[in-house]
Amino acid sequence: MYLIITFIFLIFLTFFSNFLGVLFEKIKLPSLIGMMVAGFILGPFGFDKTPELILKISPILKDTALVTVLFIGGLGIGFDQVKKIGRPAILLSIVPATLEGFAIAYLSTIFLNFSFVQGAILGFIIAAVSPAVLIPSMVKLIDKNIGQKKSIPQLLLVGASADDTIAITLFTTFLAIYFQKIEGIEFDLKSQLIVIPVSIIFSIFIGWAISLLGKYTYLKKDNHIIKIFLSFSCCLLLRFVENKYHFELYNSLLSIISFGFFIRFYDKNGYKDIQAGMNRIWKYGKIYLFTFVGMAINPALVGGYFLIGLTILFYSLSIRSIGVLLSLIGTDLTFKERLFCVIAYLPKATVQSAKAGIPLQMGVAGGEIMQAIAILSVLITAPLGAIGINSTYKELLKHS
Incomplete structure (x- = not known):
């Protein structure tokens, strides 16, 4: 009986979330905000x-x-476009997140009386751009053939996927530094920083190796349903391996x-048949993604730190925006077009929802404050970025 009630509720949740998404679109706001609500x-x-x-089961x-949306994003990037966006994409993956993370680390020592290491733990939770918000928006622009002459959506797709690798690696690095300092163990920061480029290269290599295997097996078949099923199964497997084993050098999002x-x-x-099939899956997948992100938001938690958090976010997002502009020199x-890239790099949601509670769970001093400000960053920047992208792309980008 309980399973039947759960199944009925899941159907209701799908319709209710989709209804609010459509309602928000009617008032010229992105549907994802309605789904989060x-x-x-x-x-x-x-x-x-x-x-x-x-x-x-919501995490699953x-x-x-x-x-789904990461795979669609990858399918939207052509080899000729990668040659165009190589250097700025690499810079976008490194510079904005690094500058923002260290800016928050410094600001936390002033506004929150944190040590620099505590501040860096918070900083690199917040520093990651949200693939859940940015990637669907860029996929939509690719479908509409907007910004394609200069491959702007692809530039942001590639930069954002590696940006998360930088932020998550530095987050785990400073967590390790924090606990080793408590235990009086010396920490070799240089060796940890080497992990970042190695992780990016290794993760891309894994994605290539699995696709090469597909080239000589199921991609030869004419049946596009088999292609969609096996490709999507490979993607789920890549994600499962990271969730299960947490290899230090492996980022499934990038793979x-x-x-x-x-x-x-x-x-x-x-590939277009695979892309079309994945788009049909995403039609329902986005409902669950943004609905469950909304379920993680606890407004009561952020109330006590609203003004301080807002101040930190104002300065850190300004620093991040400077990082985006530096990357595009x-x-x-x-x-x-540069202004659009700045706006597209504002939203935060998935990484912050997933990582916000980790410092508190692990017993880091000030963990409850970190959780509050990380959730505040979702509340402010996810709608800000989504509305910004949705309302400015027609004005700032050219139809190719």
Whole structure:
């Protein structure tokens, strides 16, 4: 009986979240905000009507949706476009997140009386751009053929996928530094920083190796349903391995997006069928992704740190925006196109929702403050970035 009630609720959640998404689109706001609102209303910090089983499986559903949109993002990137965006994409993956993370570390010593290491733990939770918000928006622009002449959506797709690797690696690095300092153990920062480029290269290599295997097996088949099923299964497997084993040198998000890129490269004629199939999955996947992100938002938690958090975010996002502009020096982008890139790099949601509670769970001093400010960053920047992208792309980017 409990399973039947849970299943009925899941159907209701799908319709209710989709309804609010459409409603928000009617008032010229991104549908994802409506879906997040739906999640908050039904979730534990709203009316608390969500069955326990759904809350338990929500990380799986959210991960599946995230995997879907990352794979679609990879399929949207052509080899010729990568040659165009190489240097700025690398800089976008490193400079904004690094500058913002260290800016928050410094600001935390002033506003929160944290040590620099505590501040860096918070900084690199917040510093990651949200693939859940940015990637669907860029996929939509690719479908509409907007910004394609200069491959701007692809530039942001590639930069954002590696940006998360930088932020998450530095987050775990400073967590390790914190605990080793408590235990009186010396920490070798240089060796830890070497992990970042190695992790990026290794993760891309994994995506390439799996796609190469596909080239000589199922990609040869004419049946596009088999291609979609096996490609998506590979993506889910890549994500499962990271969630299960937590290898230090492996970032599944980057592997999945590179897997999509190489699938497109190896299956030049058939990749569009795979892309179309994944788009049909994403139609429902996005509902669960943003609804469950909304369920993680606890407004009561952020109330006591609202003004301090807002001040830190104002300065850190300003520093991040400078980092984006520095990364684009030497490109042929116009002022308007650079401004769009700044806006697109604002939103935070998935990484912050997933990592916000870790310092508190691990017993880091000030962990509850870190959780509050990380959730505040989602509340402010996810709508800000989504509305910004949605309302400015027609004005700032050219139709190709």
